[in-house]
Amino acid sequence: MLKTFKKGGVHPAENKLSANSAITMAELPKIATIPLGQHIGAPATPLVKKGDVVKVGQIVAQSSGFVSANIHSSVSGTVAKVEDTLDSTGFKRPAIIINVEGDDWLEEIDQSKDIKKEISLSAEDIKKSVQNAGIVGLGGATFPTHIKLSPPPGKTAEVLILNGVECEPYLTADHRLMLEKGEEMVIGTKILMKALGVNKAFIGIENNKPDAIKHLSDICKNYEGVEVTPLKVKYPQGGEKQLIKAVINREVPSGTLPIEVGAVVHNVGTAFAVYEAVQKNKPLIERVVTITGKSVKTPSNFMVRIGTPTIQLIEAAGGVPDDTGKMVSGGPMMGKAISSVDVPITKGSSGVLIFNNTEARRREVEPCIRCGKCVSVCPMGLEPYILMTFAEKQMWEETETESAMDCIECGSCMFTCPADRPLLDYIRLGKTTVGKIIRSRNQ
Amino acid sequence: MSITIVYTIVSLGALGLLAAIILYFVAQKFKVIEDPRIDETEGMLPGANCGGCGFPGCRGFAEALVKADNISKLNCPVSDAAGMVAIANYLGHEAVKATPKVAVVRCNGTCENRQKTNNYDGATLCTIESALYAGDTGCSYGCLGHGECVDACAFDAMYMDADTGLPVIIEDKCVACGACVAACPKDIIELRNAGPKSRRIFVSCINEDKGGVARKACKVACIGCGKCVKVCPFEAITLVNNLAYIDYNKCKLCRKCVLECPTAAIHELNFPPKKAPAPKPEVVAENKGTDEKKA
Numbered sequence: 001m002l003k004t005f006k007k008g009g010v011h012p013a014e015n016k017l018s019a020n021s022a023i024t025m026a027e028l029p030k031i032a033t034i035p036l037g038q039h040i041g042a043p044a045t046p047l048v049k050k051g052d053v054v055k056v057g058q059i060v061a062q063s064s065g066f067v068s069a070n071i072h073s074s075v076s077g078t079v080a081k082v083e084d085t086l087d088s089t090g091f092k093r094p095a096i097i098i099n100v101e102g103d104d105w106l107e108e109i110d111q112s113k114d115i116k117k118e119i120s121l122s123a124e125d126i127k128k129s130v131q132n133a134g135i136v137g138l139g140g141a142t143f144p145t146h147i148k149l150s151p152p153p154g155k156t157a158e159v160l161i162l163n164g165v166e167c168e169p170y171l172t173a174d175h176r177l178m179l180e181k182g183e184e185m186v187i188g189t190k191i192l193m194k195a196l197g198v199n200k201a202f203i204g205i206e207n208n209k210p211d212a213i214k215h216l217s218d219i220c221k222n223y224e225g226v227e228v229t230p231l232k233v234k235y236p237q238g239g240e241k242q243l244i245k246a247v248i249n250r251e252v253p254s255g256t257l258p259i260e261v262g263a264v265v266h267n268v269g270t271a272f273a274v275y276e277a278v279q280k281n282k283p284l285i286e287r288v289v290t291i292t293g294k295s296v297k298t299p300s301n302f303m304v305r306i307g308t309p310t311i312q313l314i315e316a317a318g319g320v321p322d323d324t325g326k327m328v329s330g331g332p333m334m335g336k337a338i339s340s341v342d343v344p345i346t347k348g349s350s351g352v353l354i355f356n357n358t359e360a361r362r363r364e365v366e367p368c369i370r371c372g373k374c375v376s377v378c379p380m381g382l383e384p385y386i387l388m389t390f391a392e393k394q395m396w397e398e399t400e401t402e403s404a405m406d407c408i409e410c411g412s413c414m415f416t417c418p419a420d421r422p423l424l425d426y427i428r429l430g431k432t433t434v435g436k437i438i439r440s441r442n443q
Numbered sequence: 444m445s446i447t448i449v450y451t452i453v454s455l456g457a458l459g460l461l462a463a464i465i466l467y468f469v470a471q472k473f474k475v476i477e478d479p480r481i482d483e484t485e486g487m488l489p490g491a492n493c494g495g496c497g498f499p500g501c502r503g504f505a506e507a508l509v510k511a512d513n514i515s516k517l518n519c520p521v522s523d524a525a526g527m528v529a530i531a532n533y534l535g536h537e538a539v540k541a542t543p544k545v546a547v548v549r550c551n552g553t554c555e556n557r558q559k560t561n562n563y564d565g566a567t568l569c570t571i572e573s574a575l576y577a578g579d580t581g582c583s584y585g586c587l588g589h590g591e592c593v594d595a596c597a598f599d600a601m602y603m604d605a606d607t608g609l610p611v612i613i614e615d616k617c618v619a620c621g622a623c624v625a626a627c628p629k630d631i632i633e634l635r636n637a638g639p640k641s642r643r644i645f646v647s648c649i650n651e652d653k654g655g656v657a658r659k660a661c662k663v664a665c666i667g668c669g670k671c672v673k674v675c676p677f678e679a680i681t682l683v684n685n686l687a688y689i690d691y692n693k694c695k696l697c698r699k700c701v702l703e704c705p706t707a708a709i710h711e712l713n714f715p716p717k718k719a720p721a722p723k724p725e726v727v728a729e730n731k732g733t734d735e736k737k738a
Contacts, residue, residue, distance in 0.1 A: 090577025092652075339561045339576055362564040425566035425575075432574060 002207060003249075004232035005242040008379040010412045012235055012333065014208060018172045018292045018299035023180055025303050026289075026316060028100055032075045032307030033085055033344040034060065035095040039136040040143050041067030046096055052079045057106040057283055060096050063134070069144045070134035071096075074285035074305035076104035088329050088336065088343040095344075098307070110280040115183050119191055119278070126195040126278055133277035134347075135284050138269035139163055139174075139238065140330060142348040145270055149195045151259050158262030160193055160201040161247050162271055164216075165231065165238040167206060168331025171351045173288040174268050176301045178205070178212040181272050186219050188275030189226050196264055202229045203268065204247045206237060235333060236410035240265045242379050254406050269350075289313060289345055293354030295321035304345050310352055311341040325360025328353040333411045366419035374413035374423060380406045384413035384423045391430035396437055399430040405438075407431060480509050480534065487530050488519055493597050495520040495620025508534060515539040521598075521618040543637040544619035546600075546612050550631045551647040551710070552585040553607035557661040573628040581660030584650045586610070586631055595626035614641060614713075636691040640713060644689060644696055646671075647710040651684040658706065665708040671700035 037043035044061035054060060054073040061071040077100040084092035105111060121129060131146035151157050162185075166174040178185060189201050203220070205213050207230045217228045229247050236242055241252045243265060250261040258265055266274075269287065276282040285306055292299040297318025304313060310329075314320055320341070328335035329349055338352075374384040382403055390399040404427060413423040485505040496519050498504040508514055508530065518541045519527060531538040563572055563579040569591040577583035588608040593601045600616035601623060603609070610623075610632075624632045631649060646665055650657040654666035667685030679693035680700060689700070689709070701709045 089575070091583050336575070339579075422566035422571075425568075425571050429568070429571050429574065 002230055002232040003246050004234050005237060005245040005379065007381050008377045008412060009234040009236065010377050010415050011233070012169050012415060015169045016172050016175070016208070017170065017294070018290050018301055019175055021298070021300050023176050023288055023301045023303050026305070026308060026313055028075060028103060028305065029308040029312055030100055031080070032098045032100055032305065033095050033309070034071060034074065034098065034307040035087060035093055035344065035346055036061050036071065037093055038071065038142060038306070038346040038348060039069040040141065041065060041069070043094060044068060044071045046082050046094070048079045048082070048096060050079055050081050053077070054079060054098060055104050055106045057109045057285060059283070067144060067147065069136050070132060070283070072134055072283040072285050073098060074307050075100045077101040086340060086343065088338045090339045109282045115187070116279040117187055119187070119194055121278060123195050123197060126191055129278050130195070130274055133273070133283040135270060135273050135277055136347050137267055138273060138287060138347065138350070139267035140334070140348055140350055145266070145274070148264055148266065149192070151264070155259045156262065157196045157198050157259060157264045158200070159248060160189065160196055160198050161243060161263055161265045162189055162201060162203040162268050163238055163243055163265055164203050164205040164212065164268040165243060167235045167238040168333055170292045170353050171290050171331045172292070173290045173301055173350050175209050175212055177272055177288050178209070178268055179215055182215050182219050184275045185268055185272045186216065186223050186226055187279065188271035188273070190223060191274050191278050192266060192271060193225065199225050201226045202247050203227070204229050204231050204243050206231050206233045208233045236379055236408065236412065239379065239408050239410060241408070254403060284347060287345070287347065287349070289349055290351035291317040292351060293321070293356070294359065295323055295356045296354055306347060307344045309342050309344055310338070313345070314341060314352065314354070321354060321356065323356040324354055325357040326355040328355065333415065334409065363420040365421055368421060369419055371418060373416045373418065377412045377416045379410060379412060380408060382407060384427060387430055388421065388423045388426040391426040396430070396433055400434045400437070404430045404434055478509050481505050483533065484508055484530055487526065487533065489521045489526070491521050491597060493521060493620040493622060495618065495622065520544065520620050544634045545614055545617050545637045545641070546619060546623055546632050547635050547643065547645050548586070548610055548612060548632055549645065549647050549649050550586040550609060551663045551708070552580065552582055552661050553609060556663045557582055557585060570628045582650055582657070582664065584629060585661065586629065591626045592623035592632060595622040597622060638691070638696065642696055642714055643691070643712045644694055644698065644701060645691070645710055646687050646689055646708055648708045649686065651686050653685055657685070663706050663708050666706055668705060670703045670705065671709060674699045674703045
């Protein structure tokens with residue numbers, strides 16, 4: 001009997017079209033646009049100005065607060081300007097724009113393919129190295145990794161869980177990374193274990209990826225304390241709290257972090273980035289991005305330098321299909337539609353999904369028929385239909401008491417709703433408003 | 444038989460009397476002494492409970508009025524001037540006349556002026572759309588057109604124009620309570636002085652992008668050229684972040700800026716139609732004269 005989380009969950013069609021296409025290196029962009037805010041928290045402070053010559057891996061913006069991360073140049077060339085550019089939401093955000101010239105790396109970065117198994121750094125040095133490398137959670141939330149490596153006083157980590165679930169349909173970036181960089185990833189896991197001072201780690205993988213489960217299980221035999229946990233396929237198993245419940249059967253209490261139950265969760269991509277930072281001295285300057293969709297000619301996985309324009313990757317995967325209806329950054333369940341293809345790939349972009357016209361159509365909203373399906377699928381045990389009504393009627397106190405803040409925005413309610421009600425849109429509105437109210441109350 | 448009726452009446456009457464006596468003393472004991480002027484003042488207020496005064500409803504405002512030592516800063520936007528004077532007189536304060544205000548929509552991004560760059564198909568609520576992304580046009584500042592301001596208006600003073608996709612304010616009905624201002628997530632609506640004969644001049648744009656970017660997104664955007672700032676004889680116009688703003692307290696309604704604006708972003712309202720062949724200086728002089736008289 002395979003493990004999974006208990007409450008709710010849905011089974012969207014998997015559509016892992018690019019699962020068999022190996023990761024290829026994307027071409028270097030001509031102009032790289034590196035946004036200063038690629039993580040949750042305060043945007044980084046730029047360290048370069050117009051005309052500066054930068055090398056690959058050079059730090060170009062410094063972390064500007066406790067929750068913030070360094071940003072490194074992913075290309076070599078001359079800084080054209082530091083100014084506000086459009087991000088994927090259509091708003092202007094500060095970014096460093098670099099005209100790419102050649103591919104000149106910093107000397108201290110080890111570019112060789114050799115796998116370095118020996119972990120020589122101490123726990124403190126590992127944390128510093130991760131912080132300097134600007135590593136953030138690569139699962140999509142982009143929370144700075146070094147903060148997760150330092151549990152708050154009074155709390156201790158007991159177990160590390162690696163998230164290789166990739167429960168979003170279509171996306172295959174983590175899957176391919178596990179297959180192709182498995183050994184590095186497991187060493188990265190050992191590094192994270194050393195930093196956290198834990199001696200047990202589980203890699204959670206859904207059993208729709210049997211090749212990855214087998215490959216990593218074979219590798220793990222040589223590494224003490226790391227174990228692969230195959231999981232039953234169910235969305236949203238990649239949610240932090242769902243994964244903890246599935247793997248170690250502990251429930252994170254409402255309003256608290258996983259460290260409350262002694263767990264720390266990192267994405268498999270983050271583990272690989274940690275390996276590269278600690279063993280190879282290479283900061284976070286590239287990531288795997290899936291370009292996929294039913295009408296895309298060759299759904300592919302690319303290793304992409306941060307700052308590459310999205311359109312370049314779409315061109316490499318066969319161009320923009322004629323019947324494109326919508327483009328989504330991320331997966332179909334939680335991804336966000338993008339309004340322009342010129343936006344750059346950032347640390348948090350796991351994929352670009354292209355919907356055709358028929359898929360992109362949003363059906364007409366019908367009245368709620370009180371079927372209760374949204375309640376039965378909510379993995380957090382909330383009542384989405386009533387949260388939506390409260391947000392619609394601007395009843396913020398009731399929204400708060402009905403635990404809107406516990407919503408993980410997985411979209412299962414909206415996926416299952418037979419009346420096509422925009423449940424999550426309204427719950428998100430309720431969450432932001434209640435969040436504002438709570439903050440002003442605490443001031 | 445009749446005896447039973449008498450007993451019943453007597454016993455129930457005695458019980459009733461006893462209860463009445465107890466209730467009388469309890470009422471005396473727990474009596475809440477309230478200023479009777481609060482009720483009176485509340486009666487003089489319009490009873491719209493719109494919250495435009497900043498207090499929770501008319502009752503809350505009446506309590507604040509009675510308690511306040513100085514009511515010059517308290518104003519009910521819904522009452523006409525005479526109403527507030529009557530309240531001031533009743534409470535023994537000096538009447539302060541508030542300048543009448545009216546809401547204006549500072550966006551003229553009609554479907555024609557501001558072309559769509561993408562389609563939005565999410566929940567039709569401005570707050571939701573604005574939290575998701577910049578909007579379905581090139582302008583990230585402009586009206587989203589779902590009409591949350593109209594829904595917020597308790598006085599039927601607004602409607603959505605189906606042709607332009609923008610909200611329209613019915614000046615006669617607008618009481619400047621500010622509900623629409625609070626409802627708009629883009630901060631497009633502003634309360635401005637109603638002006639003499641309801642004449643007003645304002646910049647109908649809040650786009651802070653650089654000129655070229657703003658112009659590309661919308662034909663009638665303020666491009667921050669600063670011509671109006673130069674031409675204004677009263678220093679009423681300021682240019683901040685590529686956006687001109689007319690201070691309604693300084694503006695004398697000379698209309699020079701309206702003629703100067705290259706993108707027609709500055710709007711004039713309720714002025715008599717201009718005589719087409721009339722020379723410019725004459726028009727200006729004439730208006731200036733009348734305004735000075737009023738001021």
